Amino acid sequence: xxxxxxxxxxxxxxxxxxxxxxxxxxxxxxxIIGPSGSGKSTILRLMIGLLKPLAGxxxxxxxxxxxxxxxxxxxxxxxxxxVFQYSALFDSMTVGENVAFxxxxxxxxxxxxxxxxxxxxxxMVGLNGQESVMPSxxxxxxxxxxSLARAIAINPQIVLYDEPTAGLDPIMSTxxxxxxxxxxxxLNVTSVVVTHHMSxxxxxxxxxxxxxxxxxxxxxxxxxxxxxxxxxxQQFIHGWAKPGEFAKRRSRRSES
Ligand SMILES: Nc1ncnc2c1ncn2[C@@H]1O[C@H](COP(=O)(O)OP(=O)(O)OP(=O)(O)O)[C@@H](O)[C@H]1O
Numbered sequence: 331x332x333x334x335x336x337x338x339x340x341x342x343x344x345x346x347x348x349x350x351x352x353x354x355x356x357x358x359x360x361x362i363i364g365p366s367g368s369g370k371s372t373i374l375r376l377m378i379g380l381l382k383p384l385a386g387x388x389x390x391x392x393x394x395x396x397x398x399x400x401x402x403x404x405x406x407x408x409x410x411x412x413v414f415q416y417s418a419l420f421d422s423m424t425v426g427e428n429v430a431f432x433x434x435x436x437x438x439x440x441x442x443x444x445x446x447x448x449x450x451x452x453x454m455v456g457l458n459g460q461e462s463v464m465p466s467x468x469x470x471x472x473x474x475x476x477s478l479a480r481a482i483a484i485n486p487q488i489v490l491y492d493e494p495t496a497g498l499d500p501i502m503s504t505x506x507x508x509x510x511x512x513x514x515x516x517l518n519v520t521s522v523v524v525t526h527h528m529s530x531x532x533x534x535x536x537x538x539x540x541x542x543x544x545x546x547x548x549x550x551x552x553x554x555x556x557x558x559x560x561x562x563x564q565q566f567i568h569g570w571a572k573p574g575e576f577a578k579r580r581s582r583r584s585e586s
Contacts, residue, residue, distance in 0.1 A: 331356040331488065331520040332377060337386035339372055346372055348544035349386070356487075359514055359521045361531045363566065364541035370524040371415070373541070374490045377522065378410055379403040391487060408436045411481030411519075415492040417473040419465040425452070425476050426461030432484045451479040454516070455509055471502035475509065482513055489513065491523040495530050507533045528567050532556075540566065 332354040339347040346369040354360045362370045375381045376388060379395050388396050390406050398406065411432075419428050429448045433439055439447070452460055455475040465473060474494055481489050491510065495503035507530050514521055525531050531538055532552050539549040540563055548555060548563045558564060 331358070331391055332360075332522065333387075333389040334373075334376070335387045335389075337376065337383045337388060339369065339376065339381065340384050345544055347376075347383075347541075350541075350544075350546055351386075352539060352546065352549075354520060354522060356520055357514065357518050358536045359510065359523065359534050361523045361525060361535035361538045362541060363525065363528070363531055363538060365566065366526075368541045369544060370541055371492055374412070374492055374522060374524060377488075378407060378412055378490060408484060409487045411484065411486040411489045413474065413477045413481050413489065413491045413494050415496060417465075417470075417477040419473055419476055419480075421465050423465075424461060425457070425463045425465065425468070428465065428476055429461075429479045429483050431480060436484055447483060448479075451483050452476075454482070454513070455479045456505070469502075471498050471505065474498065474502075474506055478506075478509055478513065482517060482519070485517065486519060488520045488522070491521065491525075493524055493526065495525060495527050500529075503527060503530060504533070506530075510534050528569070542566075 334350050334352040337347060337350045350373070362373060364370050372381065376383055379398065383396050387394055391409065393406060395403060395406055420431065426448050429451055430444050433444045433447060448461060452458060455478050457472065457475055457479065465476070468476065494510065495506050498506065510521060510523060511534055513519060523534065535552055537549060537551055538555045539546050542562055548558050548560050555563065555567065
């Protein structure tokens, strides 16, 4: 459903991604992890065509997008929803108008049909009847849920999530994790989730890809990642602070 083939990216001559190749199957939840600044959000922006790669090719549902025109990209994006890092709701619009936004832009649905879809999507994310509330009245977790309802309003085949649980308490994070999984189940969407929360990654992922130094240094199922022999992966997933900490712990354990 999503394919990156030897994709490289640089900003002002500074390399960020170096020959990334990734194949994400239809209906799969792929989680991308990696240190801050390693290029995770850049991968999402490349996938949705907001950035063009310096080298390499990107396919969305069989269509190559790195050479696509803005018009072609707009058609491809109708099949994609994005949940942004800071929810990115339109503050001057009600919750209902936010969720309806893509439907008004991309479909010819009647106002009645739009209202019905908005109601259904808000119910899916546990915000039944909140159409007339303003974003400023919502908690961070509720905003994320509205953002998800907006992303799935147009019935996309693909949903990209940029740190969907950032800034949320553990219970709300679990709620969002469950919503990502139920969205996949109900709508059969392909999901790409960038997160810093390892517990979320382990809860939701079919596969996890770890980015480090511009490359994918490990990719696999949750149990494969947990068993990775790469010390950088082990250090990252355990949150060990210093480079080399993993090796030190291992040698301490073998000494004791
Ligand atoms: N539009 C841009 N112009 C210049 N540099 C950029 C741009 N977008 C990203 N970068 C740089 O590219 C690198 C990767 O950024 P990116 O946001 O993809 O990282 P990330 O892994 O998502 O980080 P974080 O986990 O902190 O959100 C960073 O060094 C960032 O400063």
